[in-house]
Every structure is written in C-alpha cells, then in structure tokens.
Amino acid sequence: MTARALLIVGLASAGMQRLDHEVVTMSAAVLLLMMVMQETSLQRIAPSTRDSVNLPGGDAGRTRFLSAASLSWATVAVTVWFGLAVWLRWSPWVILVPTLLVVAAVAATYVSAFAAWRHPTEGLAHLRAALTDYAPEFVLHFSGNRASLHQILMWVPYLDRIGCRYVVIVRERHTLIQLSQESISAPVVLCNSIARLEASIVETLRAAFYVNNGMKNTHLVRFGQLYHVQLLHGDSDKPPSYSPVTALYDKVFVAGQAGRDRYALHGVRIPDEKFAIVGRPQVEEIETVSSQQPRTGPPVVFYAPTWRGQYDDSNFCSLPNAVAIVEGLVAAGARVIFRPHPSSHTDRESAAQIGEVEQVLARHNTKNAAGHLFGENATRLTIVESFNLSDALVSDVSSVVSDYLFSGKPFAVSDMLDEGPTFTRTFPLATAAYVIPRSLVGLSDAIAKMLGADPLAEQRREMRRYYLGDFPADGYAEAFLQAARAVIDLPPKRPAEHEDNDDDEESGAEPIANLIEGADD
Numbered sequence: 001m002t003a004r005a006l007l008i009v010g011l012a013s014a015g016m017q018r019l020d021h022e023v024v025t026m027s028a029a030v031l032l033l034m035m036v037m038q039e040t041s042l043q044r045i046a047p048s049t050r051d052s053v054n055l056p057g058g059d060a061g062r063t064r065f066l067s068a069a070s071l072s073w074a075t076v077a078v079t080v081w082f083g084l085a086v087w088l089r090w091s092p093w094v095i096l097v098p099t100l101l102v103v104a105a106v107a108a109t110y111v112s113a114f115a116a117w118r119h120p121t122e123g124l125a126h127l128r129a130a131l132t133d134y135a136p137e138f139v140l141h142f143s144g145n146r147a148s149l150h151q152i153l154m155w156v157p158y159l160d161r162i163g164c165r166y167v168v169i170v171r172e173r174h175t176l177i178q179l180s181q182e183s184i185s186a187p188v189v190l191c192n193s194i195a196r197l198e199a200s201i202v203e204t205l206r207a208a209f210y211v212n213n214g215m216k217n218t219h220l221v222r223f224g225q226l227y228h229v230q231l232l233h234g235d236s237d238k239p240p241s242y243s244p245v246t247a248l249y250d251k252v253f254v255a256g257q258a259g260r261d262r263y264a265l266h267g268v269r270i271p272d273e274k275f276a277i278v279g280r281p282q283v284e285e286i287e288t289v290s291s292q293q294p295r296t297g298p299p300v301v302f303y304a305p306t307w308r309g310q311y312d313d314s315n316f317c318s319l320p321n322a323v324a325i326v327e328g329l330v331a332a333g334a335r336v337i338f339r340p341h342p343s344s345h346t347d348r349e350s351a352a353q354i355g356e357v358e359q360v361l362a363r364h365n366t367k368n369a370a371g372h373l374f375g376e377n378a379t380r381l382t383i384v385e386s387f388n389l390s391d392a393l394v395s396d397v398s399s400v401v402s403d404y405l406f407s408g409k410p411f412a413v414s415d416m417l418d419e420g421p422t423f424t425r426t427f428p429l430a431t432a433a434y435v436i437p438r439s440l441v442g443l444s445d446a447i448a449k450m451l452g453a454d455p456l457a458e459q460r461r462e463m464r465r466y467y468l469g470d471f472p473a474d475g476y477a478e479a480f481l482q483a484a485r486a487v488i489d490l491p492p493k494r495p496a497e498h499e500d501n502d503d504d505e506e507s508g509a510e511p512i513a514n515l516i517e518g519a520d521d
Contacts, residue, residue, distance in 0.1 A: 001036055008032050008079055015086045015095070024092035028099045032082065035102050036075050042109065051123075051196075053180045055167070055187035057130035074102045124199040127189070131202045134187060137164040138207040138488050139200075139226075143171035143216040147343045149178050151211045151233035156184055158281045158477060159209070162484050169200055171216045194219060201226075207488045213245045221248050227487050234399025235259055235280055235467065237427040239314050241399075242266045247274075251487055253480070255280035255402070256469040258428065278484075279469040280403060281477035287388045288473060289408035299451050301334040302390035304383075305414075306398035307341035308350060316397040318414035319344065319353040324440050325394060325414075326357055330364055330372075332447045337386050338374040341398075392450050394436070397427050402467050405432070408460060410450045412436050432456055432463040 012029030016022050052058030078098050085095045140159060142152050152168065152175075159166055168188045170176050176190045191197040197219055207227040210217050221228050230249040235241060235258075242262045246252055247270050254260055260275045303326065308317045318325065319340065329336050338357055344350040361372040373381070381389070383400070393404045393411035404411050413433040415423045420437070424430045434446040434456065449455060471479050 001039060004075060004079060005033055005036050008036070008082070011079070011082045011086055015082070015092065018086055018089055019092050021092045024096055028082070028092065028096040031096075031099045031103055032075060032078055035071065035078075035099075035106060038106055039071055039075075042071055042106065050176070050180070051127070051190045052130075053176065053188040054185060055130055055134060055189060057133065058127060058187065058189065071102070071106065074105070078102055124195060127196065128199045128202065131167065131187075131189070131200055132204075134167070135165060135204040136167040136187070136202070137204060138162075138166045138209060139205055139220075140166060140168045140186075140209050140211070141171075141217060141220050142168065142175060142211060143214040144175065144212060145172075146174050146178070147346055148212070149175065149182075150342065152179070153182065153184075154233060154282050155209075155211055155231060156186070158480060159484075160185065161477070161481055162488070164485070164488055167200070169197065169220075171197075171214075171219075206490070206492065209484075210249070213240065213243050218248070225493050227251065227490055227493065229253060229484075229487055235402050236399040237262065237397055237429055238309075238316065238399075239266075242268050244268050246270065250274065251276055253278045253483060256465070256467045258402075258467045276483045277469050278480040279471045279476055280406070281480040282384075283403050283406035283468065284473075284476040285384045285388075286403070286406045288406065297335075299332075299334050299391040300337065300389055301329050301392045301394060301451075302337045302339070302386045302404075303329065303394045304386070304398075304400045305340050305344070306396040306400070307343040308347055316414070316416050317341075317344070317350065318396050318416055318436070319350050319357075321414065321416075321436075321438065321440055322353055322357045323360055324443065325436065326360055328443045328447050329394070330360075330370070331444070332451055334392075334447075334451065335370060336361060336372045336374075337378055337381070337390060338372070339378040339381075339383075339386060397430075401429060401433065405429070405460060405464050406468055408457075408464065410434065410454045410456065410460070412446050412450050414438070429463060429467060432459040 008029055012026060015025040015029070019025050078095075081098055082095050084090070085092070140152070140155070144151060156168075166186055168179070168184070168186055169191050170179065170188060171191060173190055173192060176188060179188045189196075189200055191200055201220075201223055205226060207229060208220055208223075209229045209231055211231050211233045213230070213232075220226075228249045229251040230246050231253050232241060232246075235255040241259070242265070246263070247268070252270065252275050254275055254277055256277055256279070260272070260277065263270050303322075305318045305322060306316055308315050308319075322340075326336055326338065338361060340350070340354050344354060358374045361370075361374050364370045365372050378386070383403070387393075387404055387407055390409070392409055393401065394414075395401050395404070395411065396414045396416060401411055401413055411433055412435070413427075413430050414436045415430070416438050417423070418438040419426060423435060434450045436443055436446050469479065
C-alpha cells in the first residue's frame, strides 16, 4: 500500500509537468490516493464478497459491490493507466474517469454496508432460508487461529462418511477463506456474530460436533435442542485432553479406555455415560508392523516435535534439544524426516530452532547425500505418509505418539518437564516409549534400543488396546461412524431455554472463560 501511494505521488508530480489541466491531474491523484487508503477500512466492512462456501443461495443477501482485495486490484490498474497517460501525454480526463468509477464503487460498498447495518435481519433471513432448504442434520462447529485448520481437515473425511447432511460453521473469516481453498464438499458458513449463529440453527439440526475446547463453543452449546459431542483433534496425555470444560458436552468421544481414565486421573469428574470409546479413525490408513513391507537401507526416523503450548507448565516441546536429537539420529545411521508442529513456525524462538535443525540436515544432505526430509519436502507428505515411510518415531507428549502407536513400531518421547521417575505416571503412554530426558543423558542408548533390540514391543501392543480401543484393523473407523450415527439418530431433545444475545461474537463465554483450554496437538 505504501509503495503504491508513493508511486501515485510520483506520477502526480510528473503529470503536473507533462500534462495540461493540472487541477484535473491533481484531483485524479488525490482521489486515487484516498482509494488506496480505504483498503484497510473496507477490509472491516466488506472483507470478502462471500459469507459461505458450497451453500446454494447462502450469499443471496449480500449486495456489497467491492471487497478490499478487488479494490487493491482496481487501484493497481488505475495507477498503471495513470503512468501510461503521463508517459504518452494523454488528456488528464483519461485518468480522472476510471478513478471516479473506482470512487463510485467504493461509495456504493459503504452505502450497502450501512444498509446492512441498519437492517441486519435481511441478510440473516437469506442465510436461514438457504440452510433450511439444505436441511443439514448435524453441524461441525469450529473456532481457531490460522494454524489450526488441520483440526477440521482431519475430521472432514469421516464426517462425510457418516452419510448425513451436515454444515461446517466457522467463527472467523480466515477459516472460511482457508476452507474455500480446500477440497471440501460440505457447506461452510461464516458465523462471526451471535446473530448469524442463531440464524444458522435450523430445525433439521439434531447434533453438533466440536474438535477443540475453544471459547466460542459456548455460544452453540447453549442450544439445548442439540446433542453436543466433543471429538477433540488429538488424543494425548496433554492437559487439553482432560480439560474440565469437556464436561459441557452431552457426549465425549475418546479413542480408548485411556481417554476416559485420563479425566479421573487428573480429578476431572465426568459421568461414565457421557463417554463413548470410538477409536481414532484417522489411524486406519497407518501401516502396521505386520503389514509393512520389508525395508532396505538405513532406518527412517520421523521426528515430530510438538509446539510450546500456551503455558510453561505444559510446554512439552523438544525443539530446544532438537539439534542434539537429530545429530544423535544421524550418528546412529538413520535418515530423518523432520516435521515440527505448524504452530511452532509462528513462534519466533521455535522458528529459529527449526531453522537450526534444517541447517544441520541440509549440511548432512550435502555432505553425504543422506536424503533427510525437512521443510517443504517434509510437509508435502501427510502425517500418515510420514508414519508409513518411517521405521521409528521421536516426538514429545502429543497425539502424534498415540496415533503412531497403531503402527506397532517403536518410538521415543522427550521428557521436557524433567520429571524423571514420575514422568511415566503422569504420562502413562511413556511406559511404552524410550524416554529422552531434558538433560539428554542416555540419548544414544535410547536411540540404539529403539532402532535395535526394541525391548518394549510387547508393552506397545498392550498400550495400543488401552489407548486406541480393541477394534480390528480392518474397518477400524466403523466404531466412530456407528457412534456418530447413533447420536444423530437419538430422539429429539426438548429445546432448552437460552438467552437471546445480539452482542458481539465474544459474548456468552464469560462464566467459564478462565477454564477454556486452547488448541493442543
């Protein structure tokens, strides 16, 4: 924006010297500068021409003429036209006319936005009518930051397989934009206000599913006519997997008995009847040791450190030790696939640590043609593809470890809280892992056991049943699909009373705001 503004000032200066009618030239330049400055303001009132994706008639009520993105392109085009006019000594009116057209479009957008503000129910009526015609049976509700999209995408294929119509309700525009670029067939509706959320709860809806304990979930949980089901987006021994907030929901789907016991272990009381053991459907494509093809060449180790989290007492991230861990794996003759948690890239310190690891791996690739994968080469693989390519895993306390448990292959876990003997009591899955202490004492021994004799193989088999349910590998996802259908098919609940609230999108969450956990793995 600043570069364009400076370019316009420069063109105006040149035009004053080369063209007649200086007043017209200056007027066009001033108006064009004003339009460039309007982009930020327009972003607030008309950030996009769409409020839904894949919903027939969903945006029928929108009458805005211009978005901030289209205004940006328009000002670029007029600026180029301005430059040509100055260079070729055209009439200044040639510059002013297209500038006035852009001004008119911006003015019309502001008028439309003002009308929508004065009469908000008109757009809501269109939204409700479109959803009523679509007749969804359940909703997936989501609120999260830009790095949290994977929480939705991991569940969408299985929600599709339930066989019922559903709609994805997102609470932030950036998620709508992200999902519009994904191959998702279900309708996605932006509900960035309480009024739009309420308009979206049509009579055919019977259940609501959630993939995290985000604060804005409370805006929908208060609709008592729906059955509310918490799925979470990962099963691990981290605090978000036993958050007291989970008691809000009618049903809590957990992968195995460990998911149920974890709450009681940490003093969180949730009635047994709320739990359903459904397995972890996302692991169904993971190759098991028995089905894995024999490998030749050096062992492949998938190193997937988690992110720092929101609080120091739940910071399980091993990135501070990552260089030493990677060097230890390389010294043991392993080929490394390095893929840190997406949220780590948004933290300055973690991003710097990631850079150091990638430099180490790049150096080994250059020196030995080792074939280590990192950066874009690693993220081109799905998590499941990384699991299947690997012979072992190194990670932290995270859902990556419990998912990898399905494979039957060995793994190591970092004890970054330096808990020592109590580590396995706090995080039971670590009893099946080769533990790497924060001090890194015994690192080479842990790697050698993991890639060699592997004395914990039987322990992993027992933990697999405990953490992932006792379901056959063939048709493993059926347990989740049947449980989800059973909830959707429950008799209608009696609608509960809830307060009408037309305040902004943050309302309704205050009573438990201090309990809400953020995204975990």
